[in-house]
Amino acid sequence: MSASIQGGAAAATEGVDVSASRRPGSIRHVALREPTAIAGLAIIAFFVLIALLEPILVTGDPKEKVGPIFEPPSASYPLGLDGGGANMVDLLIAGTRVSLLVGFCAALVSAFIGGTVGVLAGFYGGKTDVVLMRTTDYFLVIPDIPLMIVAAALFGRSLTNIIIIIGVIYWTTTARLIRAQVLSVRERVYVKRARALGAGNRRLIFKHILPQVAPLLVANTVLLVAYAIFAETFISFLGLGDPSVISWGRLIENAFNDDAILNNAWWAIIPPGLCVTLVVLGATLFGQSLEDALNPRLRVGHLSVRRFKVRPLRGKLDAE
Amino acid sequence: MRTPLLAVEDLNVWFELPGGGELHAVRGTGFELEAGERFGLVGESGCGKTTAMLSIMGLLPPNASVSGEVRLEGENILARGEESVSRHRWNDIAMVFQGSMNAFNPVQTVGSQIEEPMHLHGVAEGKVARRQTEALLERVGIPKDRADRFPHEFSGGMRQRAAIAMALACEPKILLADEPTTALDVMVQAQILELLVSLAADFNLALILVTHDLPVVAQVCDRAAVMYAGEVAESASIDALFHTPKHPYTRLLFAATPDLHAGGERVASIPGAPPRLDQPIVGCPFQPRCDSAFAPCATETPILKSVGERHVAACHLNDHVREVATA
Amino acid sequence: MSTNGSKPLLEVEGLVASYPVGRGLVGAAKREPKLEVHAVDGVSFSLSRGEMLALVGESGCGKTSTAQSVLRLIETSGGSIRFDGEEITGLSSKALRPLRRRMQIVYQDPYESLDPRFRVGATIEEPLEVHKIGSKKERREEVKRALELAGLTPAELYVDRYPHELSGGQRQRVAIAASLVLGPELLVADEPVSMLDVSVRAGILSILDELRDKGLAVLMITHDLSTAAHYADRIAVMYLGRIVEEGPTREVIENPQHPYTQALLSVVPKRDPRERGTPQILRGETPNSIHIPPGCRFNPRCPIAIAECKTVDPELRRPAASTDPQHLAACIRV
Numbered sequence: 002m003s004a005s006i007q008g009g010a011a012a013a014t015e016g017v018d019v020s021a022s023r024r025p026g027s028i029r030h031v032a033l034r035e036p037t038a039i040a041g042l043a044i045i046a047f048f049v050l051i052a053l054l055e056p057i058l059v060t061g062d063p064k065e066k067v068g069p070i071f072e073p074p075s076a077s078y079p080l081g082l083d084g085g086g087a088n089m090v091d092l093l094i095a096g097t098r099v100s101l102l103v104g105f106c107a108a109l110v111s112a113f114i115g116g117t118v119g120v121l122a123g124f125y126g127g128k129t130d131v132v133l134m135r136t137t138d139y140f141l142v143i144p145d146i147p148l149m150i151v152a153a154a155l156f157g158r159s160l161t162n163i164i165i166i167i168g169v170i171y172w173t174t175t176a177r178l179i180r181a182q183v184l185s186v187r188e189r190v191y192v193k194r195a196r197a198l199g200a201g202n203r204r205l206i207f208k209h210i211l212p213q214v215a216p217l218l219v220a221n222t223v224l225l226v227a228y229a230i231f232a233e234t235f236i237s238f239l240g241l242g243d244p245s246v247i248s249w250g251r252l253i254e255n256a257f258n259d260d261a262i263l264n265n266a267w268w269a270i271i272p273p274g275l276c277v278t279l280v281v282l283g284a285t286l287f288g289q290s291l292e293d294a295l296n297p298r299l300r301v302g303h304l305s306v307r308r309f310k311v312r313p314l315r316g317k318l319d320a321e
Numbered sequence: 322m323r324t325p326l327l328a329v330e331d332l333n334v335w336f337e338l339p340g341g342g343e344l345h346a347v348r349g350t351g352f353e354l355e356a357g358e359r360f361g362l363v364g365e366s367g368c369g370k371t372t373a374m375l376s377i378m379g380l381l382p383p384n385a386s387v388s389g390e391v392r393l394e395g396e397n398i399l400a401r402g403e404e405s406v407s408r409h410r411w412n413d414i415a416m417v418f419q420g421s422m423n424a425f426n427p428v429q430t431v432g433s434q435i436e437e438p439m440h441l442h443g444v445a446e447g448k449v450a451r452r453q454t455e456a457l458l459e460r461v462g463i464p465k466d467r468a469d470r471f472p473h474e475f476s477g478g479m480r481q482r483a484a485i486a487m488a489l490a491c492e493p494k495i496l497l498a499d500e501p502t503t504a505l506d507v508m509v510q511a512q513i514l515e516l517l518v519s520l521a522a523d524f525n526l527a528l529i530l531v532t533h534d535l536p537v538v539a540q541v542c543d544r545a546a547v548m549y550a551g552e553v554a555e556s557a558s559i560d561a562l563f564h565t566p567k568h569p570y571t572r573l574l575f576a577a578t579p580d581l582h583a584g585g586e587r588v589a590s591i592p593g594a595p596p597r598l599d600q601p602i603v604g605c606p607f608q609p610r611c612d613s614a615f616a617p618c619a620t621e622t623p624i625l626k627s628v629g630e631r632h633v634a635a636c637h638l639n640d641h642v643r644e645v646a647t648a
Numbered sequence: 649m650s651t652n653g654s655k656p657l658l659e660v661e662g663l664v665a666s667y668p669v670g671r672g673l674v675g676a677a678k679r680e681p682k683l684e685v686h687a688v689d690g691v692s693f694s695l696s697r698g699e700m701l702a703l704v705g706e707s708g709c710g711k712t713s714t715a716q717s718v719l720r721l722i723e724t725s726g727g728s729i730r731f732d733g734e735e736i737t738g739l740s741s742k743a744l745r746p747l748r749r750r751m752q753i754v755y756q757d758p759y760e761s762l763d764p765r766f767r768v769g770a771t772i773e774e775p776l777e778v779h780k781i782g783s784k785k786e787r788r789e790e791v792k793r794a795l796e797l798a799g800l801t802p803a804e805l806y807v808d809r810y811p812h813e814l815s816g817g818q819r820q821r822v823a824i825a826a827s828l829v830l831g832p833e834l835l836v837a838d839e840p841v842s843m844l845d846v847s848v849r850a851g852i853l854s855i856l857d858e859l860r861d862k863g864l865a866v867l868m869i870t871h872d873l874s875t876a877a878h879y880a881d882r883i884a885v886m887y888l889g890r891i892v893e894e895g896p897t898r899e900v901i902e903n904p905q906h907p908y909t910q911a912l913l914s915v916v917p918k919r920d921p922r923e924r925g926t927p928q929i930l931r932g933e934t935p936n937s938i939h940i941p942p943g944c945r946f947n948p949r950c951p952i953a954i955a956e957c958k959t960v961d962p963e964l965r966r967p968a969a970s971t972d973p974q975h976l977a978a979c980i981r982v
Binding site: 175287307309310311 | 379386637
């Protein structure tokens with residue numbers, strides 16, 4: 002029919018713009034420039050460091066009585082002593098380990114369950130989706146605290162159980178989030194194209210859908226860490242935590258049981274509470290900025306009060 | 322010399338880039354528009370035609386800076402930025418956007434959205450506004466009882482007509498249309514274009530049609546400017562652009578557009594890509610892709626100069642042409 | 649119906665495909681009849697090797713659904729599709745798998761066609777991996793060959809790039825390369841250039857052109873009649889799920905017989921401002937394919953409709969004024 006112009010030279014002279022817009026999906030780099038992300042990450046890193054250095058920082062048994070009950074802070078014991086006469090600083094450091102461990106593990110359990118449910122429901126749709134989403138709804142409806150209490154009472158108060166309980170409560174939001182994302186990725190042209198050339202479901206899920214969904218899952222998991230640490234604190238505070246380990250929640254529980262308030266021993270209550278708050282804050286800041294980087298909100302420049310600027314005339318060019 | 326209805330002169334627009342630096346999107350563009358004239362602004366993606374058009378209405382984002390003049394009946398409406406241009410928005414210059422789905426608020430009836438500018442600009446109120454709205458809808462081919470319907474109840478073509486009615490609400494002198502038919506089927510496109518042409522005639526409207534679709538401009542417009550890399554490459558009557566182009570880009574652009582009856586004629590493709598606008602451009606911006614480039618093209622920027630009756634082009638191939646005195 | 653005497657590669661007969669449309673709770677409660685979009689409502693055509701057939705029409709005419717049905721990407725409810733003599737409508741997805749190597753598709757949107765996390769080389773290699781063809785080394789060679797066929801030379805420059813580093817035209821070439829790497833015999837191109845700038849379109853279409861010359865059968869879907877007129881060997885015009893006119897390109901373009909084709913061609917804008925002509929603009933818009941008018945589906949908008957048109961559903965047959973035996977139109981008045 003019609004003649005053609007060679008395409009080879011055409012495409013080649015275009016060249017490749019390597020500095021072109023950042024690849025959508027490598028948000029990690031973008032997020033790490035945000036002040037909130039850096040602040041959040043710094044806080045978490047600080048506590049992780051403390052947890053890792055615990056064997057060096059704490060010598061001997063942190064619960065050992067080293068002085069009178071509820072001794073106020075002094076030079077040798079900057080955070081005073083608790084209701085059993087033990088060094089608050091040592092206790093806090095020891096508690097860091099447990100709290101962080103439970104937090105991270107529970108978040109991972111949640112992310113795994115939620116991610117799997119979300120991917121399966123979103124990808125397969127139909128009956129699978131209905132069944133999985135109904136289950137999710139049931140879990141959503143169950144009030145978490147009574148469930149935690151009942152579960153702890155039924156299954157015993159070990160650390161593993163705590164992790165599982167928390168994991169099982171919080172996977173529902175992740176599942177919904179991931180499912181929504183999978184639904185949208187599934188309709189993308191490149192997924193349809195892969196299917197059209199004969200790719201099986203497994204390949205589609207692992208090679209095309211999961212990589213797109215993973216960043217959101219990571220961001221969500223970081224937020225889950227915040228929830229999980231708080232949940233652990235709460236469970237321990239209720240007296241349902243593992244009695245053989247020290248955690249921040251346990252410290253607060255002990256302080257209450259030992260009437261710290263009556264004794265005006267603020268150093269027994271506030272420091273552990275502050276630690277929880279800081280870690281939760283850090284995880285939230287970091288997780289939130291990751292999520293924000295992944296879901297760029299619609300720019301509302303046109304609603305901005307600032308207006309476009311007018312520069313002075315450059316002087317007329319020779320137009321004629 | 323008669324003052325043109327709209328004269329754009331030496332228009333420049335810069336956008337601040339997030340990582341620092343600037344994108345010089347419109348680089349000294351200019352053209353003139355007479356009352357009742359149908360003018361096309363043609364170019365491919367990234368040439369700056371939409372930005373230039375938005376500048377005329379002052380609809381630029383906060384990270385934009387603009388310089389140059391936009392003279393409406395002699396008065397530079399861009400002189401004090403937002404303050405001076407907002408007075409003329411919709412009253413004198415109105416716009417129809419591409420993909421009219423975005424032009425309407427989904428939770429308000431179409432009729433109320435057409436009445437809104439009438440209230441805002443004090444053109445009409447209450448029952449009068451209502452009657453004018455119904456008259457406008459009928460004029461664009463929508464039964465007036467549809468005024469109380471919501472945008473999602475309209476088809477694409479009907480919504481575009483409603484968008485045109487909304488643009489005419491304050492009886493402007495100039496109508497800007499940004500790719501008004503790109504998303505529409507060819508039959509609906511023909512209907513909309515026919516509507517625009519008849520409205521321009523009936524209301525003595527000047528029309529600026531911004532599009533990448535050359536044949537649409539060839540059929541609808543009297544004159545057009547072809548833009549490339551933020552500048553006007555050539556501007557002339559549409560007949561001259563097709564039959565006697567004075568810029569290689571214009572010629573190649575037409576050659577790259579297939580035609581129904583052109584038979585075995587080769588369809589051209591233009592190798593390469595437009596230059597980056599965040600860096601200074603040396604010489605003619607089209608030179609790397611031009612099939613007629615010669616010595617001065619890589620180093621000297623060609624100036625837009627007159628090459629015929631109301632015909633200007635920015636190309637060194639015309640350097641030998643003596644200035645033709647224009648009326 | 650083939651241009652060279654050999655047996656056609658693809659033969660489609662009476663193809664029917666529809667989608668259910670939701671009635672909503674109220675509709676279901678009122679027991680309203682279940683509605684269907686009759687996207688493809690009895691389509692027949694054939695396509696031979698080394699031939700390009702353009703399916704043209706406006707939105708809702710069923711051209712994309714037809715193409716996807718042919719590749720068994722959507723389910724059909726009637727009719728037959730024979731690929732190289734073999735009936736493929738009843739085949740299971742497992743049985744279809746080997747066939748997928750022989751028929752491929754290129755999509756409209758170059759910005760969404762490529763997985764943003766895959767390098768160009770990986771995208772093009774994927775079909776080979778899926779069908780377990782060749783060793784790693786052999787695949788790399790095939791990828792290079794495909795890139796060159798698609799005009800991306802030197803291949804080394806492109807193999808390790810990510811899609812976001814490429815222009816729209818380059819991305820579409822990558823998509824084409826990925827569809828060629830398996831050596832298909834049939835290529836469906838769904839609006840392959842409609843999202844690209846005019847100046848790069850010819851480059852992409854010329855690739856399809858050359859492949860057609862080398863023996864590939866190409867089914868091109870497009871709403872742009874001018875593009876179809878330039879590149880296709882044959883054109884089939886669709887309206888509301890049916891082919892209303894088909895034939896060799898020059899014949900259909902210069903001597904259209906069906907009133908819809910005539911109107912459509914008259915409103916396509918021409919490049920030359922001196923050729924403004926008299927466009928025959930039809931009133932109203934194409935009705936949706938849920939309620940197809942009885943008789944000839946075009947009759948409500950047809951400028952030459954008569955009483956009989958409301959009751960007779962015309963078949964494709966050679967019009968009296970055609971100059972080519974392969975020119976068919978579905979209209980009782982021609």
